[in-house]
Amino acid sequence: MIVTTNQLYKVAYKKFAVGAYNINNLEQTMGLFRGNVQSKAPFIIQLSKGARNYTDKRMLEAIIRTAEEIFPEAIFAVHLDHGDEQTCYDCIDSGFYSSVMIDASHESFEENIAITRRVVDRAHAKGVSVEAELGMLGGVEEDIKVDEKHACLTNPDEAVEFVKRSGCDSLAAAIGTSHGAYKFKGQQSLRFDVIEGIAEKVPGMPIVMHGSSSVPVEEVQRINAAGGQLDPSARGVNEEEYLPAARLGVTKVNIDTDGRLVWTRVHREFFRDKPAEFDFRPPGKVFMQAYADFIAHKNEKLGSAGQLDAVRATL
Numbered sequence: 401m402i403v404t405t406n407q408l409y410k411v412a413y414k415k416f417a418v419g420a421y422n423i424n425n426l427e428q429t430m431g432l433f434r435g436n437v438q439s440k441a442p443f444i445i446q447l448s449k450g451a452r453n454y455t456d457k458r459m460l461e462a463i464i465r466t467a468e469e470i471f472p473e474a475i476f477a478v479h480l481d482h483g484d485e486q487t488c489y490d491c492i493d494s495g496f497y498s499s500v501m502i503d504a505s506h507e508s509f510e511e512n513i514a515i516t517r518r519v520v521d522r523a524h525a526k527g528v529s530v531e532a533e534l535g536m537l538g539g540v541e542e543d544i545k546v547d548e549k550h551a552c553l554t555n556p557d558e559a560v561e562f563v564k565r566s567g568c569d570s571l572a573a574a575i576g577t578s579h580g581a582y583k584f585k586g587q588q589s590l591r592f593d594v595i596e597g598i599a600e601k602v603p604g605m606p607i608v609m610h611g612s613s614s615v616p617v618e619e620v621q622r623i624n625a626a627g628g629q630l631d632p633s634a635r636g637v638n639e640e641e642y643l644p645a646a647r648l649g650v651t652k653v654n655i656d657t658d659g660r661l662v663w664t665r666v667h668r669e670f671f672r673d674k675p676a677e678f679d680f681r682p683p684g685k686v687f688m689q690a691y692a693d694f695i696a697h698k699n700e701k702l703g704s705a706g707q708l709d710a711v712r713a714t715l
């Protein structure tokens with residue numbers, strides 16, 4: 401069942417975080433639904449601009465609608481990830497999306513507010529909620545690359561003004577994370593002081609953590625042992641920090657890269673071990689189950705596992 405993102409936030413706020421997982425294709429979608437149903441977790445499906453353009457945006461919509469029929473017990477929201485203004489309008493007008501993210505964080509503070517306000521007005525008129533970003537994460541998202549020296553953490557005082565003037569429903573904040581598989585060298589740590597500052601100054605506002613993949617060392621080592629060339633020193637978010645962050649107000653946790661690593665590991669190992677294979681379905685089956693297990697594992701760490709009935713009771 402597709403619900404609004406706000407319905408999920410109401411149950412989760414300061415108790416657990418809802419996993420927001422990007423999907424691009426059929427196998428990912430099957431694994432995603434299986435993993436969430438298996439772990440009895442509510443979740444958010446995220447579609448990026450890149451995902452919408454990979455085949456045809458209608459294809460993903462049809463896949464999701466079909467998955468909804470195959471898994472009637474699933475409760476989820478559909479969200480546009482890192483949208484520009486036009487893509488937000490396209491999603492709002494489609495009637496399919498529960499929420500959109502307008503990412504104007506690379507603009508000036510004033511311009512970010514102005515763009516976000518326009519999107520909020522159009523979205524709210526159609527019952528769609530809006531995630532906006534303040535501060536700048538490092539890494540690559542869509543076509544924009546931000547290097548570490550230009551990344552900047554969210555200022556809690558600015559967040560108060562930003563939320564008030566833009567009217568956004570949730571706040572993507574820069575709290576020490578970074579997008580992609582090439583995160584930080586050595587150990588990265590979340591900035592709990594910044595999360596606390598935002599939660600204190602903007603009480604009740606769900607905070608969104610982007611760049612939440614953990615880039616597990618074992619996963620990278622297995623990929624490299626099967627012919628990959630990923631940076632083995634990259635480190636993401638410690639999974640044990642998801643729940644403490646959730647209890648402070650981080651209500652949506654965005655995970656994409658770790659799922660891509662599962663795909664890469666499964667396929668590299670499969671074709672290394674079965675070089676004569678050319679049917680894509682055998683590795684596809686292995687991937688769907690591995691992805692489901694990965695989702696169930698993340699949900700345990702986010703605290704969303706087992707929360708399906710609590711959400712259902714509020715609907």
Ligand code: G3H
Pocket residue numbers: 422448449450451481482540541542579656657
């Ligand atoms: O933060 C961006 C997400 O990982 C989506 O990536 O734009 O390559 O689909 P994408």
Ligand code: 13P
Pocket residue numbers: 422481482578579580581609610611612613614636654655656657658
């Ligand atoms: P990762 O690259 O850490 O998975 O982050 C994904 C994300 O923030 C999507 O918006």
Ligand code: ZN
Pocket residue numbers: 482541579610611654
């Ligand atoms: Zn992101």
